[in-house]
Amino acid sequence: MDAVDRGYLIVLMEYAVCSYSDDGHEAGLAIYRTRFAEHISVVQAADLVERRMCRRLPAESTTPTIRS
Numbered sequence: 120m121d122a123v124d125r126g127y128l129i130v131l132m133e134y135a136v137c138s139y140s141d142d143g144h145e146a147g148l149a150i151y152r153t154r155f156a157e158h159i160s161v162v163q164a165a166d167l168v169e170r171r172m173c174r175r176l177p178a179e180s181t182t183p184t185i186r187s
Contacts, residue, residue: 129159130167 122129131151138144151159162170 123155123158127158131159131161132167133161133163136161 133148136144136147136151138147148161151161
């Protein structure tokens with residue numbers, strides 16, 4: 120949560136959230152998608168590649184943007 124406190128935009132892969140049960144997994148994702156939605160984007164790997172979010176932003180950019 121330090122990254123959230125410092126204002127970073129976080130991209131979290133759905134399958135990177137673990138739990139002992141499917142219900143726990145879904146509950147964890149629900150928290151990220153609701154309570155932390157302004158700071159954390161929960162995505163699937165295919166979406167990340169498709170949207171090319173993993174490309175580095177230009178140095179002069181001060182606001183996170185999604186390139187297409």
